[in-house]
Amino acid sequence: MRATVIHAPHDIRVQEVPDPTIQQPTDVVLRVLRACICGSDLWAYRGESPRQPGQRIGHEFLGIVEEAGHEVSGFAAGDLVVAPFVWSDGTCTYCADGLTTSCAQGGFWGSAGSDGGQGEAVRVPFADGTLVKLPAAAAADERLLTSLLALSDVLGTGHHAALGAGVKPGSTVAVVGDGAVGLCGVMAAKRLGAERIIALGRHSARTDIARAFGATDVVAERGEAALAAVRELTRGEGAHCVIEAVGTEQSMRTATGIVRDGGAIGYVGIPHGSGTGLDLDVMFDRNITLRGGVAPVRTYIPELLPDILDGTIDPSPVFDLTVGLDGVPGGYKAMDERTALKVLIKP
Amino acid sequence: MRATVIHAPHDIRVQEVPDPTIQQPTDVVLRVLRACICGSDLWAYRGESPRQPGQRIGHEFLGIVEEAGHEVSGFAAGDLVVAPFVWSDGTCTYCADGLTTSCAQGGFWGSAGSDGGQGEAVRVPFADGTLVKLPAAAAADERLLTSLLALSDVLGTGHHAALGAGVKPGSTVAVVGDGAVGLCGVMAAKRLGAERIIALGRHSARTDIARAFGATDVVAERGEAALAAVRELTRGEGAHCVIEAVGTEQSMRTATGIVRDGGAIGYVGIPHGSGTGLDLDVMFDRNITLRGGVAPVRTYIPELLPDILDGTIDPSPVFDLTVGLDGVPGGYKAMDERTALKVLIKP
Known part of the structure; x- marks a missing residue:
């Protein structure tokens, strides 16, 4: 598949990488429908947050479950889901308290060895603790889908x-x-x-x-x-x-x-x-x-989701530029130069 | 009257100063029954918090109202009262919110031009906003009086x-x-x-x-x-x-x-x-x-006072050395050298 890789400051490329596969029975492989670029990605882009050359990047995405490990109980192939910007096991004392960002088994998309969100697919660890299901019908509603993507982080x-x-x-x-x-x-x-x-x-x-x-x-x-x-x-x-x-x-x-x-x-x-x-x-x-501090957004999604679905809030206007995967490097440049507020990616 | 004055780091003296008088109609003149030395007084003593030579010192005291200005409605001569470590007008938006330490008309005992608590008497500005009445009978109960003094700060x-x-x-x-x-x-x-x-x-x-x-x-x-x-x-x-x-x-x-x-x-x-x-x-x-941050203790006194009066809590054990006014310089030395935890003063 194709995914976004950061090689050095200001050197963002979209390239072929191995397809994600189920590695743990609690994993899901997810086909990315929408992703985006975060203001915090710019710290890596500018070299202010160190990255190893070749690390994936992107931590905001939603998509369709393609395959679920045999211990995943909450999701099945075909489900539309949104991922928060860190994964978490959903079972530890921190997760129980809602502080999913402190989960000892948790991690950040694009950290060394993990998939990033700005690509065609992602292996999601601890899918039951991490993902949140969205109504299937939302996949056909362009604006709603954009709005729901904001649940992943911002x-x-x-x-x-x-x-x-x-x-x-x-x-x-x-x-x-x-x-x-x-x-x-x-x-x-x-x-x-x-x-x-x-x-x-x-x-x-x-x-x-x-x-x-x-x-x-x-x-x-x-x-x-x-x-x-x-x-x-x-x-x-x-x-x-x-x-x-x-x-x-x-x-x-x-x-x-x-x-x-x-x-x-x-x-x-x-x-x-x-x-x-x-x-x-x-x-x-x-x-x-x-x-x-770092927001435990997984905990907030169930509270915020209904307000998006019923139209009470619509954060989609924060996305003011849409690109395909090929346009991701240009999207970084646009955000870095503040000609774009936030870039939506349709892989 | 006699009061404690700081002349320089490690130079604390008890000396004659002018008797306090009513200067504003909202003032009270209070005869100090009990005062004490605070850990924070040691920063002045050690020269880490600057003081002008000749400034008074001491911000924890309780005593008997000797005279009340004609606009003071809540207190009369003879009342036993405790003072929090800052005075406050009791009427501004901060005081209304309980943040008496941010009162624009408020001030700290012993700040330049004001009386300090480690003396025989104190002029209390904005008495209605500052002081809290105590049961008169407490004056005869040595341990209770000591316990009530803790309401002034600690x-x-x-x-x-x-x-x-x-x-x-x-x-x-x-x-x-x-x-x-x-x-x-x-x-x-x-x-x-x-x-x-x-x-x-x-x-x-x-x-x-x-x-x-x-x-x-x-x-x-x-x-x-x-x-x-x-x-x-x-x-x-x-x-x-x-x-x-x-x-x-x-x-x-x-x-x-x-x-x-x-x-x-x-x-x-x-x-x-x-x-x-x-x-x-x-x-x-x-x-x-x-x-x-700096504690708005005036706001907490009404909540804490009943628990002291009914014996639910008794903070008096924090006072482990008692001195008269003449013993105040030695009290500073004892606290500075950590041979005393907190020094009670009976002027």
């Missing part, structure tokens, strides 16, 4: 950030990051009942989506001016809940600067760079909570 | 840490720090229903108190051995809830090392030193929450 990650930020009915929320996760954070905050949602961003294509997803205010300023603008919108105090969906020192500083005393930063941007952007003295004096 | 701070750590019925809690706040953290965790409480400490006089306050296990090891010991007590996973009551880089590292994935560190140790001890990559991968 929607659940945005939801995790909103929970981390403590969003509840009536909350005031500020969102740092205008990428797909930040936008899904806006959607998740709205879904959890936030009354006021302030999106920070200066690219109208993105802030328009933020508004469509529920943002009540957009702050286009940067740096100190952005902090002042958010404070002006919040009686000079800042937002009770801040979603940090970037992961840089600067974005964390911004988050700290716009959160109200006693509030919380829900952080889901993968930390990168040398500094954390956290000033513990300030956090201490102002009682700021930091809560978040 | 008990409420331990409670804040326990809340930050997310302690609830059945929780497993580990406590870093064997000072009065750490010990009160043990007590607060027990009070909130923790099932297992692991106290880290190697001084039996302190760990004995920890056990009396509810600790089920004591870990005397240090460094890596301490982490291993806590993990061994927690199925290899760590504690869901960790109370950090020291504030050093090393203590935060320990806290991070013993918290379970998905757990929370409730931190109340005032950060000091050059590093935070926080590794954001680790916190991200393991979904560790950091929640805490």
Whole structure:
């Protein structure tokens, strides 16, 4: 089959690789219907997250079960399923707690030795603990399928950030990051009942989506001016809940600067760079909570799925460029250069 | 009157100062019955927290109202009251939310221009928002009075840490720090229903108190051995809830090392030193929450007071040395050298 392989920074290729097969009785082989490129894939693309030459890449996908190992009880050939961005056994104490990302038997698609999502097929370990079934009819609904793909990462990650930020009915929320996760954070905050949602961003294509997803205010300023603008919108105090969906020192500083005393930063941007952007003295004096991390999206899919199916939420607008497998390298380039927000792949 | 004054690091003196008077109609002048020395006073004593020469010091006290300004409605001469370690107006949005430590009109006893608690009397600004009335009969009960003094800081701070750590019925809690706040953290965790409480400490006089306050296990090891010991007590996973009551880089590292994935560190140790001890990559991968800060103890007094009055909890054992005003400099020395846990002052 053909799959996306990263050979070096900025060297993404689509090439022939061995077909996946059932290796463990708990495996499923899945034919990928839709995949996509994540903002976090760009850290590998840019060489900021090290990869071995020849590693697969891509961790967001949905598709059709082609073959199921004999210990798989929940899925059979022909099932339409979505995969979260890590697999997990579904049976350990962490999985029982919903913290599937800490499963000792879990792993990340595209880690050395595993398949990545940006290819024609994937071997899925611990299929019963990992996959979630989707209605078969969704396969024929182009927009719905795109929307469901967001369950694999960005929607659940945005939801995790909103929970981390403590969003509840009536909350005031500020969102740092205008990428797909930040936008899904806006959607998740709205879904959890936030009354006021302030999106920070200066690219109208993105802030328009933020508004469509529920943002009540957009702050286009940067740096100190952005902090002042958010404070002006919040009686000079800042937002009770801040979603940090970037992961840089600067974005964390911004988050700290716009959160109200006693509030919380829900952080889901993968930390990168040398500094954390956290000033513990300030956090201490102002009682700021930091809560978040890698999102256990598998746990959130059963809660979010019905809202997508009944049309309550539709995250599909975060995908603004569609490519076939051959177009994946160009898709990386487009996201790296910010000419695309998020690239949908139809293998 | 006489009060404690800090002139320079290690230069604490008890000397004549002007008698406090009503300056604002919302003031109260309070005659101090009991005060004490806080572990955090030692940062000033050691020169690690800068002070202007001649500043007052001491932020934990209770006493009798001597005179009340004409806008004070809740207190009259003769009332027995306890003061939290910051004053607050009781009327702003932060006070309404219970975050009295963020009150814009609030302040810290002993800050430049204000009275400190380690003296014969104190001018209390915003008395209605700050003080809490105690039963008059308590003044005649030596042990009860000592126990009630813990409401001014250490008990409420331990409670804040326990809340930050997310302690609830059945929780497993580990406590870093064997000072009065750490010990009160043990007590607060027990009070909130923790099932297992692991106290880290190697001084039996302190760990004995920890056990009396509810600790089920004591870990005397240090460094890596301490982490291993806590993990061994927690199925290899760590504690869901960790109370950090020291504030050093090393203590935060320990806290991070013993918290379970998905757990929370409730931190109340005032950060000091050059590093935070926080590794954001680790916190991200393991979904560790950091929640805490300066404790709004005023908010907690009404909840904790009844439990002291009815004997459910008795934090008085954290006071292990009693001095008069003349003995205050020696009390600092004893705490600095760790020959005393916490010094009670009878002015």
